[in-house]
Amino acid sequence: MPLLVAAQCQSELAHLQALIDRPSITPNDAGCQPYIAAQLSRLGFEILHLPSQGVANLIAWRPGTPRLAFCGHTDVVPAGLHWQVDPFTLTEVGGELFGRGIADMKGGIAAFLTAIERALDQGANLDGLMVLLTADEEGEAEHGSRVIAEFLARQGKLPPWVLVGEPTARRMSGDTLRVGRRGAISGELILSGKAGHVAYLQSRENLLHRAMMLGAELCALPWDQGAPDFPGTAFHLTGLEHGQWLDNVTPGKVTLRFNLRYSHHTNAELIDQRIRALMPADLVGELSWSRPCEPYFSSFDEQQPNFLTVVEKAVFAGLGQFPVLSTAGGSSDGRFFRAHGAQVIELGLPNATIHQANERVSKAEYLRLIAIYETLLLSL
Template sequence: MSLSPALALAPELIHLDNLLSLASITPDDAGCQRYLAAQLSRLGFAIQWLPCQGVSNLIARRPGQPSLAFSGHTDVVPAGQHWQVNPFALTEMGGQLYGRGIADMKGGIAAFLVALERTLDAGAELPGVMVLLTSDEEGEAEFGSRVIAEHLAGQGQLPPWILVGEPTARHHSGDTLRVGRRGAISGTLTLSGKAGHVAYLPSGANLLHRALALGERMAALEWDQGAADFPGTSLHITGLEHGDWLDNVTPSTVSIKFNLRYSHRTNSDAIDQCIRALVPADLSYQLGWSRPCEPYFSQFADQQPNFLTRVEKAVFAGLGQFPVLSTAGGTSDGRFFRAQGAEVIELGLPNASIHQANERVEKSEFLRLIEIYQALLASL
């Protein structure tokens, strides 16, 4: 069954339906934040816009000393092909809700908005609660949450607790919390030399041979092993490029492309030094880096109930079990808020179909996430 404005929607699906109908492909917000600003303003939130380099950023806050902020992104990846349904419409089929961004992460935003409505309707004040939104998470993430975090910290208005609505769950909403993430960085190591005819060139002077040997050494590097609660560092070679190909001529340049995921026990400067130390002294080279994302790891205050305890209890109320704490997965905007001193927890929908055709979640899991968010807000 395809849901459309002509059909009666359950109240908890209205915001989700409106958000999914907007094709907000990075960094185009496509009106999502204007819609959300109108809803939040109706709930007593003051609205502040913080645009930066074509990116839409929204800060919404309840009166009072900053307490808890929900951080989310309204941008999505392109829909791509092979969809069974319209990617930019909410569709319910077989107990599942379909749409681009429903898991990553318009579903989380819509669930938090419904939880806000219910909690405020019940008479809560929610002093100092904020909603922080950007349209620049799926891209380079240079002008979104980083800008928001730095702005709030500079004003002394950054909440101590940041709840990120990323899809963290494995099977059921709330079963996994992210309390940290590894860093990530991509590198290109370009070697330069002389092209040569294979009939006359010694094997050791073949630049491609040397690049292959260097790549093998890079792959064999021993990095830190992380810790029991944080994965260690790893390097993967992702490409080897050498220009136009001739079957009897060796190349004059070869580029090794690679990516590292690294723990909080190292940093991008140390990685750069390690790679440079591997290159033989007689080789001319250039080393470039792109898409750097620093790691983060939240440590929580000792006093009880602290942020983690409150979130765990909210999950138990909605799921009937306590969550697993994890630092696995890719990067997230949580790093920007942690860098400014906030405690960060990521809690959202199951992530099995994110960035895929026919992105979807179980309707029951969307409803469960609303209950978890509502329990957390009630604890404030």
């Protein structure tokens, strides 16, 4: 039987329940940030709401020299169908906690908030600690963490260390840290020509044939292979459209769609140049790009205070083993803070069910993440 979690009975789940119960489907915050702001305010944090184009953003800080910021997002993807429980009510079934956004990433936010309370109860000095939240991560991500990072950089108040609470783990909280992510960009190439009757056309005059050959050349185009600690660039065709189909008429317009995930050894401008250079001179084509996300990679200078060492020690204390370092997966808001020089590490819950029906995490792993965050805060 599902057990609806009673917040007053389980203090370690109180913040999690309060967040899951708010249906904050992107870009709607649904009151998550005001709730978090109220909790942080009573813990001695200053509060600044920084809305941008209707998107809710929150900057909270304890007075002092900026040292560490926790970055996260309160928005979630739509719940969809086929849930065993109410997606917007925190529910425990067989030791697992269910709810939309519990892994991605309200669980990380609630865990960090609980860890702050516990660390302060033990007398930790958290002066200069920041919490940075947006409701624009699952969408276009134009008016969220980008705005926060740019605002703090202009003020000279961006901390040198940024911890992102994205779900990075494979099996157990802390088993994997993200220290970088590939960039991503989607392209659309519209080819225009002359429709014709197949009885009177040569094969090379068939625009669909030309588009398919160009698609094959794009797929065969060599890209960088990355590095031992960073995946290389990958190109994928994602669509081929040619309008209404007739069995004896070739189309006059064909659209190729594709996506690239690219390493920090290349950039969107170079990608554009290489694809334009492949276009045959006798083809009329219109190339456009959308959803650009720049890559990032955090390097750790041994001569400077090393954020990675601090995080690894906290993970070892909570997990009994050191984490795997990874740069796999999609894009994240970490790129916006890395662009301004911060060392960025992503550490969160297991990600096996994110964006799926019945999104869930083990209660034990949620409690483990609280402990890891608490150890990290106490180490400051």
